[in-house]
Amino acid sequence: MKETPEKTTHFGYKTVDANDKASMVADVFHSVAAKYDVMNDLMSFGVHRLWKRQTIASSGVRKGHYVLDLAGGTGDLTAKFSQLVGDTGQVVLGDINSSMLKVGREKLHNLGLVGNIDYVQMNAEALPFPDNSFDVITIAFGLRNVTDKNKALRSMYRILKPGGRLLVLEFSKPKHEVLSKAYDFYSFNLLPTMGKLVANDSESYQYLAESIRMHPDQDTLKGMMEEAGFEQTTYQNLTGGIVALHRGFKY
């Protein structure tokens, strides 16, 4: 998929003014924040936890590392990273949405995870950190909501330390025709209904399904990462390509 070059962009299947997308996405996440974890478990049948485990396994995070969990939402990755970096490391849970950050902070506090986590509201396109600050950056299920993905990738590249790595966990294109059809049926018929029943919000989940289809496929995203400067860029399809984990290094 190509980013629309002028002042418009995609919001699901709609074409909207680029300046409006961030606030429209924000509205979606303000609306779903409270039920975000429950809906994630329901919609993915709990498999999102396994996708995130694989992301952590590929991160190489160690004691003393500085980690940015971008679009970290309710802090699933941050929780594990906080334990792995120990007291000499630091994890920044960043999200553009204050409601999601609030839910994340409360959840992690309740888990007893304090001391090495910072909570920062931030826009992925203009990350408020000096160059070469982080050993690892992850963005899980967040990149597709960013208005200018190329700009965001360049921003991530800038703040990564040389030798650091970026991991992008995101919905992608299933590799098999049958799976793709079943997945389409599930996304456009069952998902909004589940959203309506559980979170009383079918529109946000309709947006979720549409935004996934508008997101770049595996190879396009890999190319975008390379364009932003990342090296040794690879991706791993998870659950037949429904989700892909992209990895790139800065040298």
Next chain:
Amino acid sequence: MASEHSEIESTTCNDASQFLLLPQIVLSIIEKVLNQVLVLDPLLSQSLETIQHKRLIVEIRDWQQALQIVFDGKRLHLFTAARDSDYDCLISADINTLLTLKNPAMLTQLIRQDKLDLQGDLNIAQTYSGAFSKLNIDWPEQFSKYMPDAAAQQLYLNLKSIHHNALNASTKINALVSSLFQDELAVTIHPLELAQFKQRNRDVKNHVSALEQRINVLIRTLN
């Protein structure tokens, strides 16, 4: 051809296991169990204290899987490991060899026997092995949280007896199966013996047909 077939089968199995994320499911369950064990035996955490945040990678050769273990001071973390994962200690062996590591003294012996490869800090592997071999959970104490002390003790003794009986039964079954195989071996002839038997059969058949011919000749002569 056979190896091609098995390669295809193995690739299909790997694909299915990757699709279902089986390694992640299994490791997440093991991680939960191990962390529960850490709660039940506080001495285990103390034994692992010296290797906090050290990364041990265990490569299980016959399963073609590798896993990484990290102890953060409170919990154990288990993940799959990739080829390029960095580590403080790496052990590579087949599953049967790994199971014998309950005895830390076996480590150096297995390395000498080329059954186990070890790279990095040997102390990390020894510490894990030693800590889990000394695992001592006070089960009656744990049960007594849910029932009276006497009942907890009785339940523990009963479970211990069941475990003991199960081990005995398993030993007996193994012995029986081995003996059955040995008996089977005794009545089953070797392929060479079968070939010899077939050769003798052919010889007898030739003798019989020669004898038959001679008898026919004699009968014709007499007539």
